[in-house]
Amino acid sequence: MIKFPLSLGEERSTVWPKPFSLACVLAAFVSPLLAQHEYTESEIEAGKAQYAINCVRCHGPDGDNITNADIGHGKFRRANTDAELITLMREGIPGTRMVAFPNINEPNAQTIVAYLRSMASTAAAAAALPPGDATRGKTIFEGKGACRTCHRVGDQGSRAGPDLSQIGSQRRVVELHRSILDPDAEIVPANRFVRVVTKDGSTLTGKLLNQDSFTVQILDIKDEKLKSFPKSNLREYTFVNNSPMPSYKDKLSTQELSDLLSYLASLKGQAN
Template identity: 40%
Template sequence: MKYLRVISQALRAMGCLGMLLILISPGAGLAQELGDHQYTSQAIQAGLRIYSRECALCHGPQGDLVGGVNLRLGQFKTAQSDEDLRSIVTSGAGAGQMPAFNFNEADLNGVIAYIRAGFNPEGVAIFIGDPARGEALFQGKGECANCHRVNGVGPRTAPDLSEIGAIRSPASLQRNLLDPATAILPINRPVRIVTRNEETIIGRRLNEDTYTVQVIDSQERLRSLQKSDLVSYEISMAPSKPPTTLSSAEVADVVGYLLSLRGLQ
């Protein structure tokens, strides 16, 4: 009886909570897809063992004992991509202060995974690629720059990404590329508005209240509209961009680039 009750509760909850299910447990398709973009939990847990044995002596259990470096929070002196980290581990750094480690591929992969998971053995560690390659993809093949602006260059119609690396997590940035429909913030959903004098406004919401809405329209004009003056006001649940067609390595590069965008320094 107890089991039945639990199941019926779960069913009831699921019935009304499609929104959350997307959020907490991505559909099987997405999970599989993400598998190509992130480290496995086995790798992260293996990394914990390697880290404790080989790295913790100097870097400390929290990864913060070497000045200017906080491994757990992803703060490094020079490294940005996973490749950079690999190269530092296998070649050494700091003019001999950090020795070179001769790890096999699985152990090396595990250490990177553990660092990228923020030292949380139950966490998620996504691949982070090369920012320079990522920037090229952002400008070119990835078609990101068609809508997004960075450091004063590009259109303003989509959100400005100049400091996106400082305000969003790697996992969130990756999800915006792979599955934008579940990652877009509600305020950013595309809007289509028709006014009483028959003007159609396509744009992005900036702010809204009970009686008014503020948008940036497709001509990059700031518009404030009284809802009582509108014939129709549609908010699209679908983002204006489809899931990316970039490869797993390319997505990692773009994420690496986005993480390097930290606003005016």
């Protein structure tokens, strides 16, 4: 007999049938927890790389290439929990196009699950937006959003931040959506900023361009000029954990956000 608390100071006794074991009881609680596991950004990023290697050929970049199996939006036909998804990936589904991937070990399979869960959550948020207009989005980009203060499109704008001239072909809309609202959620290594402090106390923050055994080269975000520092002359040299980009969560309306996303998605290298 197992007693379950109903509320503070109150409990209920439950007699389980003999075939039930403690393992069955634990499984009833563990399965929902697995499905609700929260993953770190590093796990999601690792899963994104694994997804590109193992999954994108059939499922596509947005996970919606296979009918009735829109895994990019969390629609799984034969699995619900994270554990079931891991098993499905490694063992496959006989008689279907889903072949077994025994070469994917369990930790790597779990990172793919982390990425799929992240895809589904961001896709749901982006799907809730109203239809966007790229022309209005360009106006927001150049005006209210002040995006050209840091970013460049074509030959217009700043080089302090990433060049967005081809961002529409490089990033999915759901990823752009997350970057605008939560810039710290995912910082691409190539876009990380560094902070250097020289031995005389001078401090400078900029975009890391290159480094070797003896020097560090960064792009100064203040004057957009290349600065090179001998490491022997530095007192401190560290990566900046947070993105220099501000969040637009409370700065743009839902319609403005949708318009801006439409504009960014349209940027695929053509003249703007």
